[in-house]
Structure formats: structure tokens, C-alpha cells
Amino acid sequence: MIQLIFYTMVSIPLLFALTLGLIFFMNLPLPEKILSLVARWLSLIVFFISTYLLIGFLFFNFEPQSMSLGHWMHLKSFHFDIDFKLDRLGILYAFLTTSLIGIILKFSKNYLHREAGYFRFILLMNLLMFGLFICSFSHALDLFFVGWELVGTTSVLLISYFYDKNQPVKHAFKALVSYRICDIGILSASALAHYSLMTTHFDDVISQGPTFWGHSSLGFIIGLLLIFASLAKAGQFPFTSWLPTAMEGPTPSSAIFYGALSIHLGPFLLLRFYPLISESYFLLLCIGSIGLFSAIYATLVGRTRSDAKTMLAFATISQVGIIYFEISLGLVELAEFHLVAHAFLRTYQFLRSASLIQDFFNNPTVRDNIFVKRSLSIEKFFPMSFRRRFYLHALHSFHLDFLTSRLLTFTQSSVSALFRLENLMLEGEKFFVKNILRIK
Amino acid sequence: MFIFILLVLFFLIAKLLPKFNLFFISGFLILVVSYVLLSFGFAHELARSEYFNFDLNPVSLVVSLVFSLSLMVSLISTKKFFTPTIYTKQLIILSVGIILANNLFVFFLFWFIQRGFIMRQLIEKMKSKSTELGSSFIFQHTIGFSIAGYFIYLSLMKGALFLPFNKIPMEFFDSQTMLTGLIFAFFSHGVIPFHRWLPDFLFTQNWLDASVTLMTRSGILIFVQLIYPHSQILGGDLKLLFVILCLLTSVYWSVKGLMDVKCLKSLSYLVLAQVALMMTALQGDHVSLMGAYMQLIAIGLSAPAMLAIQSFLERSFPLTSMAPYLGLAKIYPKLSTLFCLFGFTMIGVPLTASHVVEDLIINGLVHDFPVFGLFHILASCLNGILFFRIFFRYFLGEFHEARVFYHKEDEFELFPLLMVIIFLILMGLFPFAFIKFLNPLVA
Numbered sequence: 001m002i003q004l005i006f007y008t009m010v011s012i013p014l015l016f017a018l019t020l021g022l023i024f025f026m027n028l029p030l031p032e033k034i035l036s037l038v039a040r041w042l043s044l045i046v047f048f049i050s051t052y053l054l055i056g057f058l059f060f061n062f063e064p065q066s067m068s069l070g071h072w073m074h075l076k077s078f079h080f081d082i083d084f085k086l087d088r089l090g091i092l093y094a095f096l097t098t099s100l101i102g103i104i105l106k107f108s109k110n111y112l113h114r115e116a117g118y119f120r121f122i123l124l125m126n127l128l129m130f131g132l133f134i135c136s137f138s139h140a141l142d143l144f145f146v147g148w149e150l151v152g153t154t155s156v157l158l159i160s161y162f163y164d165k166n167q168p169v170k171h172a173f174k175a176l177v178s179y180r181i182c183d184i185g186i187l188s189a190s191a192l193a194h195y196s197l198m199t200t201h202f203d204d205v206i207s208q209g210p211t212f213w214g215h216s217s218l219g220f221i222i223g224l225l226l227i228f229a230s231l232a233k234a235g236q237f238p239f240t241s242w243l244p245t246a247m248e249g250p251t252p253s254s255a256i257f258y259g260a261l262s263i264h265l266g267p268f269l270l271l272r273f274y275p276l277i278s279e280s281y282f283l284l285l286c287i288g289s290i291g292l293f294s295a296i297y298a299t300l301v302g303r304t305r306s307d308a309k310t311m312l313a314f315a316t317i318s319q320v321g322i323i324y325f326e327i328s329l330g331l332v333e334l335a336e337f338h339l340v341a342h343a344f345l346r347t348y349q350f351l352r353s354a355s356l357i358q359d360f361f362n363n364p365t366v367r368d369n370i371f372v373k374r375s376l377s378i379e380k381f382f383p384m385s386f387r388r389r390f391y392l393h394a395l396h397s398f399h400l401d402f403l404t405s406r407l408l409t410f411t412q413s414s415v416s417a418l419f420r421l422e423n424l425m426l427e428g429e430k431f432f433v434k435n436i437l438r439i440k
Numbered sequence: 441m442f443i444f445i446l447l448v449l450f451f452l453i454a455k456l457l458p459k460f461n462l463f464f465i466s467g468f469l470i471l472v473v474s475y476v477l478l479s480f481g482f483a484h485e486l487a488r489s490e491y492f493n494f495d496l497n498p499v500s501l502v503v504s505l506v507f508s509l510s511l512m513v514s515l516i517s518t519k520k521f522f523t524p525t526i527y528t529k530q531l532i533i534l535s536v537g538i539i540l541a542n543n544l545f546v547f548f549l550f551w552f553i554q555r556g557f558i559m560r561q562l563i564e565k566m567k568s569k570s571t572e573l574g575s576s577f578i579f580q581h582t583i584g585f586s587i588a589g590y591f592i593y594l595s596l597m598k599g600a601l602f603l604p605f606n607k608i609p610m611e612f613f614d615s616q617t618m619l620t621g622l623i624f625a626f627f628s629h630g631v632i633p634f635h636r637w638l639p640d641f642l643f644t645q646n647w648l649d650a651s652v653t654l655m656t657r658s659g660i661l662i663f664v665q666l667i668y669p670h671s672q673i674l675g676g677d678l679k680l681l682f683v684i685l686c687l688l689t690s691v692y693w694s695v696k697g698l699m700d701v702k703c704l705k706s707l708s709y710l711v712l713a714q715v716a717l718m719m720t721a722l723q724g725d726h727v728s729l730m731g732a733y734m735q736l737i738a739i740g741l742s743a744p745a746m747l748a749i750q751s752f753l754e755r756s757f758p759l760t761s762m763a764p765y766l767g768l769a770k771i772y773p774k775l776s777t778l779f780c781l782f783g784f785t786m787i788g789v790p791l792t793a794s795h796v797v798e799d800l801i802i803n804g805l806v807h808d809f810p811v812f813g814l815f816h817i818l819a820s821c822l823n824g825i826l827f828f829r830i831f832f833r834y835f836l837g838e839f840h841e842a843r844v845f846y847h848k849e850d851e852f853e854l855f856p857l858l859m860v861i862i863f864l865i866l867m868g869l870f871p872f873a874f875i876k877f878l879n880p881l882v883a
Binding site: 024025071072073074075076077078080142145146147149150153156160163164165166169172173176177180181183184187188191192194195412415416419422425426429430432433434437 | 572574575576578579580582636695696699725726727730765767769770774777784788789790791795796798799800802803804806807810813814817818821824825828829832835836837838839854858871872875879
């Protein structure tokens with residue numbers, strides 16, 4: 001029975017997205033009102049299912065269940081199975097997904113009313129939900145990647161939601177590049193797991209025990225690759241710069257991606273693999289240092305920003321950094337709680353940010369006091385010249401963007417030099433054709 | 441006899457329906473006839489004489505199916521703008537000949553004639569337009585002809601030139617023959633250092649002629665039918681060298697594409713980069729070979745479709761540079777969606793054919809070459825970035841209302857593209873069915 005409920009929950013968003021895709025290509029008329037109504041009702045159904053499962057796990061001691069749809073691909077020693085595991089962490093993230101997407105769909109009914117891209121928004125939201133379900137319940141790294149990549153692709157397409165403006169498109173591309181670079185991590189980890197263990201099934205990998213993961217170099221490399229993979233989605237150092245610029249999309253999508261669900265997939269990946277990663281102190285140290293560094297960096301930079309959404313973006317990076325730090329200390333349950341609470345709070349803040357400034361200006365009691373005073377007592381211990389200089393560096397994001405662009409320019413000029421060398425070969429070929437073959 | 445009937449039918453259709461229907465119907469014809477022949481057990485020995493031997497075996501069947509479908513997806517571009525010349529028809533017939541060839545003599549005969557036609561046309565263009573574009577093609581093909589000539593010489597000396605592929609004796613496959621054959625296969629696919637003829641070829645032909653010629657994948661055919669079953673003779677180090685060369689080629693084209701602003705060039709570089717990755721897969725084990733076959737289908741269908749869309753847009757909207765964002769999605773929403781989906785079926789996005797392909801190739805390659813298998817991931821990541829760059833610059837961004845466009849997207853013309861994309865998505869959703877179908881062929 002639980003299996004049937006589970007498969008219903010997972011398949012609803014995929015089937016709805018596919019139906020919308022067909023409607024688009026067949027030019028069938030679908031009024032916004034009906035689209036919105038169907039989307040919200042379906043999200044409500046999915047929400048009730050996830051709530052039922054969560055309550056079951058929290059209060060009625062549901063046992064974790066493994067489910068399999070069999071081989072998706074099977075060829076000699078290589079097999080890709082569609083295996084799911086219904087456990088506490090998975091259902092917690094699925095509950096977070098369904099509840100927040102439900103709220104967002106309700107919010108966007110008015111917010112995106114008569115927007116040309118509303119249809120696209122609903123389609124991408126459903127694909128996102130499907131991707132997140134796959135991530136939440138997948139029981140192997142291969143399958144996890146399917147959801148991971150779907151989330152990334154929908155995320156990029158939603159940043160460029162206002163596709164008729166140049167700026168959102170540029171920022172979407174920036175996010176995409178970060179995502180693709182870090183996807184190398186998860187793909188490589190999966191390939192290496194197949195190579196060394198002949199499987200990427202979580203249970204099989206965990207059963208290899210601490211010897212493999214703690215001391216062998218391959219286990220250590222896989223762990224490092226997984227940490228690397230998590231960085232772009234979570235906006236952690238050095239992949240911090242895409243997140244604040246990704247706020248070009250509509251507010252509901254910013255809320256769902258960068259406040260709530262997409263950004264927490266990074267820590268979720270680490271929590272999924274915690275039993276493996278925790279075998280190596282060095283990996284834990286890596287996670288802790290990256291988290292702590294990102295948190296400090298984002299706090300400092302965020303304090304120099306003046307618009308609400310960018311400040312929220314840096315605050316999000318900072319909090320996710322703290323979640324990383326908690327994971328590295330072994331405080332897994334605290335990290336899970338922090339993740340859920342932070343996702344809900346940030347969604348509320350992002351959704352509120354659009355109307356906040358207007359409310360401040362229309363409210364005579366706070367009219368003169370809209371600029372929040374942002375100073376910490378610790379700042380007073382430093383001399384003013386140091387504070388000013390430090391502020392300036394923070395304002396420039398500690399030159400991270402500058403360094404990245406310099407690196408890109410350097411790479412581009414090196415490659416151009418190589419291509420110039422190749423042009424010499426072209427000249428030789430032209431000489432041969434002209435003077436030896438006598439073709440002019 | 442079969443070939444004769446097919447050619448007569450082809451010319452009849454060409455005569456009666458000189459425009460786009462030619463491609464649609466001839467493609468469909470090859471598809472149906474091939475299927476019927478295979479179903480009734482006529483799969484072998486289509487035509488045979490002492491020298492001329494044609495065969496419809498599983499390998500040539502798959503390639504001909506891809507070839508036929510790739511002609512069908514060209515409908516969108518061919519209907520309005522393109523009247524096939526005798527040159528295009530010649531290329532199509534010669535490509536069919538290469539696909540169905542069942543001995544080295546027939547294969548190389550068709551190959552030489554095809555490349556000869558192309559070279560003649562290039563020389564004419566060079567003379568009439570006083571351009572130097574084409575020099576690399578001529579120079580590298582001079583080398584290519586020498587390699588092919590040496591291979592023919594070796595096979596003639598060893599008595600294998602006229603033998604059907606499956607009857608060539610084991611003694612033929614010594615290291616010298618294998619190495620020459622492999623170099624020829626790499627030359628055909630434009631793998632470094634034989635990569636420079638491809639841009640010359642692509643940018644001097646119209647896309648359909650280029651697509652028709654490249655779709656035969658002559659390198660793949662000769663490799664799979666002849667070399668792969670005996671590739672252990674080559675030894676591990678040599679195979680590793682070839683993997684490195686293929687990966688380098690893919691990265692080279694991707695970087696070149698990322699640095700270019702011309703729509704057609706960038707897109708062509710993307711296709712070339714993907715093809716190089718397919719050649720990488722051929723160096724791996726059984727799993728990656730399956731990936732290569734599926735990649736052949738995925739690229740074979742999505743690349744002509746993307747090129748056809750690009751060609752349609754280039755003629756509808758006279759801008760060839762992507763330096764400013766063109767924002768064509770505003771005018772062509774469905775075409776842009778299809779272009780995006782075809783790109784997804786190429787770069788490894790889940791729920792499409794390419795995801796399955798990548799999984800198979802990477803895992804197969806890592807099994808044999810753990811380190812360089814991982815470099816394959818890097819190369820495919822670069823390709824993904826290149827595709828998104830093309831898509832974003834071409835279809836997204838600000839559309840200037842003052843710009844003129846001449847043709848609207850037509851629902852009827854989109855139909856073949858839609859069918860093909862559904863096929864590629866089904867391939868991604870139910871890969872086990874395709875693997876089951878292709879497994880005997882790979883085995």
C-alpha cells in the first residue's frame with residue numbers, strides 16, 4: 001500500500017509536466033485559471049501524501065522501505081537500477097519540497113497573474129518537484145544524479161525566466177557553468193564507485209566498511225568528489241558568486257531555488273553520504289573549513305549589499321555554510337533541523353522581499369527608519385581606516401569575481417596563442433595546395 | 441537486385457518530386473524496406489558478384505535507419521529554401537553505397553568517389569571565388585587517400601580486398617593492417633591530427649550535403665565491422681593513445697566553439713566534439729561500445745535536426761553572428777523549445793537518450809582507462825556548456841523589434857522534428873528496450 005502511495009506521489013509531477021509539454025506542442029488552449037487550479041490541486045495531493053508518510057515515520061514507527069523498479073539498464077557487469085529508499089531523511093526532504101512548492105504555487109497564482117511565462121513556470125516547477133523526489137528517495141548515486149541534474153537544468157531555465165532581457169540570460173549561464181563544473185564531481189564519484197565496487201547502491205557502498213572509505217585512496221577521492229559536487233548547488237566557496245546574481249528570475253522561483261530547495265541539496269547530499277564521509281577526518285575537516293569560510297565570507301560581503309534579495313542570498317550562503325559546519329562536527333540531527341527551519345524561513349523572507357520596501361514606504365510610522373542599522377559592537381574595536389578598507393574589500397566580494405575573470409582571460413589568451421600556432425600549419429597547407437598541387 | 445530496385449525507386453521519386461518530398465519519402469522508403477527485409481530474414485547478401493558485395497547486416501541497418509531519419513528531419517529546412525542539386529543526390533547515393541558495402545573494395549570505391557566529388561566541387565569553388573577555404577581539406581585528403589591506398593594495397597596483397605567482411609581470415613589482422621585501418625577510421629572522423637579538414641568541409645558545403653556525407657559515419661563502419669573485433673592486437677598503450685587523441689579532439693572543438701560567435705560554426709563545433717566523444721567510446725569495453733552505438737543514433741538524429749533548425753533560422757532571420765543576444769525564442773517559441781530539447785538529447789540531460797549514452801560510455805571507459813575515463817566527463821561537461829551558450833545566445837536575450845524576419849514556424853514542418861524528439865526521449869526513458877535490441881549487434 002505504501003509503495004503504491006509512494007509511486008503515485010513521485011509520478012504525479014512527471015506526468016503533469018509531460019502532459020503540459022504535449023499541450024504546448026499541440027497548441028491546445030489551456031486557460032491560466034484552469035492551469036493554476038490543476039497545478040495547485042495536484043500539489044495538494046502530493047503534499048497530503050508526503051505529510052502522511054512523514055507522520056508515519058515520526059509518530060508511528062514506519063520502517064524504512066527499499067523499493068525497486070528493476071534494471072533501467074543492464075549490460076554485463078554494469079547495471080543501473082531504479083531503486084528507491086523510503087527513509088526518514090528522504091521523506092523529510094520530500095515533505096519540505098511538497099509543502100514549499102504548494103505555498104509557491106499559491107503565491108504565484110496572483111504574483112504571476114497574466115505573465116506570458118506562467119505556463120512555463122508551472123511546467124518547470126513540476127519537473128523540479130520530480131527531480132527533488134528522485135534526489136530524496138534515490139538509493140544509488142546513479143539515480144541521485146538524474147534528480148540532481150533535473151534540478152540544475154530547471155534552475156537554470158528559471159533564472160532565465162525573463163528570457164527577453166539580456167541580464168537574466170547572462171546570469172543563468174553563469175549559474176549553469178558553476179553547476180556543470182561541479183557535476184563533474186558527482187559523475188566521477190559515480191563512475192569510480194562502479195569501477196571499484198561494481199555498484200553505486202548506497203547500502204552496498206556503506207557495507208564496504210570503514211577500511212575502504214577511511215584509508216583507501218579511492219574511497220577518499222570519491223568522498224572528495226562528492227564534497228566538490230555539493231559546492232555549486234549550495235553556493236559554497238569558491239562557487240558563491242552565481243547565487244546573488246541568480247535572483248533575476250521571478251520571486252517565487254528565487255524563493256524555491258535559492259532560499260529553500262535547490263540550495264539545500266548540497267547539504268542533503270552530504271547528509272545522505274554522512275556514514276561514508278564520517279569515516280575520514282580529513283573529509284570532515286574539508287567540509288567544516290569550507291562551510292565556516294563560506295559563512296564568514298558571505299556574512300561580510302552580505303553586509304555591504306543594499307538590496308533585499310542580494311542580502312538574503314548572502315545570508316542564505318552563510319546559513320548553509322553553518323549547516324556544513326554542523327555536519328562536519330557530526331551534529332547530523334541538528335543539521336537536518338537547521339536545514340528544514342532555514343528553508344521555511346528563507347522562503348517566507350524571499351516571498352516577502354518583493355513587497356517589503358513598498359510596505360515600508362507606505363507606512364508612516366517607519367518611514368524615516370527604513371535603513372536598518374547594521375553594526376556590531378565588535379567592529380568598534382578596529383580603527384576606522386581598517387574598517388573602511390575592509391568594507392571596500394567586502395564590497396568587491398574580496399575580489400573573487402575579479403580573480404575568476406582574470407583566470408578566464410588568462411585561459412582564453414593561452415588558448416588563442418595555441419590556435420595562432422595552429423594557423424602556421426594552415427599556412428603550410430595553403431602553400432602545399434597552391435605551389436605543389438598548383439590549385440589556385 | 442535490391443540496390444538496383446532501390447536506386448530506380450530513388451531516381452523515380454527524385455524525378456517526380458524534386459523538392460523536399462524526395463528526402464522525406466526516400467528516407468521513409470529505406471526505413472520500411474530495411475525493416476521488412478530484416479523481418480523476413482533477407483538480412484544478408486543483398487547483391488553479390490565477385491567484386492561487388494552489398495549486405496544489410498545489423499550494423500548497416502542501424503546506420504541506414506539513422507541516415508534515413510536524419511534525411512526526414514531536414515524537412516523543415518529543405519521545404520522552403522532548398523532545391524536538391526544533382527550533387528546532393530550523388531552524395532546520398534554514394535552514402536547509401538558506403539553503408540551497404542560488404543567488402544573493402546566496394547567500401548573504398550564509394551568512399552573514393554564521394555570524396556572525389558567533394559574535392560572537385562571544392563576546387564571549383566576555390567577557383568571561382570578565389571578563396572583559400574578548402575586548402576586543409578585538399579591537403580589532409582591527400583594524406584587520407586594515401587592511407588586508404590596503403591590499406592587497399594595491404595588487403596590486396598593478403599587477398600582480403602574482395603572478401604565479405606565476415607569472411608576475412610584472422611591472418612589479415614596483424615598489427616600493421618590494424619594500425620593503418622585505425623588511422624583511416626580516425627582520419628574519417630577528423631580526430632587530431634586529422635581534424636583540420638572538417639571545418640573546411642562544413643563551411644564550404646551547405647549543411648545538408650555536409651550532413652549527408654558525415655552521417656554515413658564511414659569511420660565507424662570500417663572500425664566496427666573490421667577493426668573492433670580484433671582490437672586486442674593493438675595493445676593497451678596504443679588504445680590509450682587513441683583515447684587521449686579523441687578526448688583532445690573533443691576538447692579542442694568545444695573550446696573552439698566557445699570562442700566563436702558565428703552560429704553555424706559554433707553548432708558545427710559542438711557536433712564535432714560530440715562525434716569525437718563517440719570515437720573515444722569505441723576504445724572501451726562492451727558497455728562503452730553499446731554507448732557508442734546509442735550515441736551514433738542520438739547524434740545522428742539530433743545533429744541534423746539542430747542544423748536544420750539553424751539553417752531555417754539563418755534564412756528566415758538574416759543574422760549569423762551571436763555576438764549580441766538574438767532573442768529568437770520570442771518569434772519562434774516552438775522551434776527554440778525543440779532546439780533546446782535536441783541539445784538536451786546530445787549533452788547528457790537525464791530523461792533523454794544522451795544521459796543513457798553518457799552513463800554507458802563513462803562507465804565502460806573507466807573500466808578500461810580509469811583516469812582518462814574521467815577526462816571524458818570533463819569533455820562532455822565542456823560540450824554541455826557550449827550547447828547552452830549557443831542556445832542562450834541564439835534564442836534568448838533581447839529581441840530588437842526593428843529586426844526583420846521572413847518566415848514563421850510551420851506546424852507541419854515541425855512534425856518530423858517532434859516525432860524524432862519523442863523517439864529520443866523514449867530512448868532515454870526506456871533504455872533497456874533499446875539495449876536489448878542493440879545487444880546482439882554489439883555482441
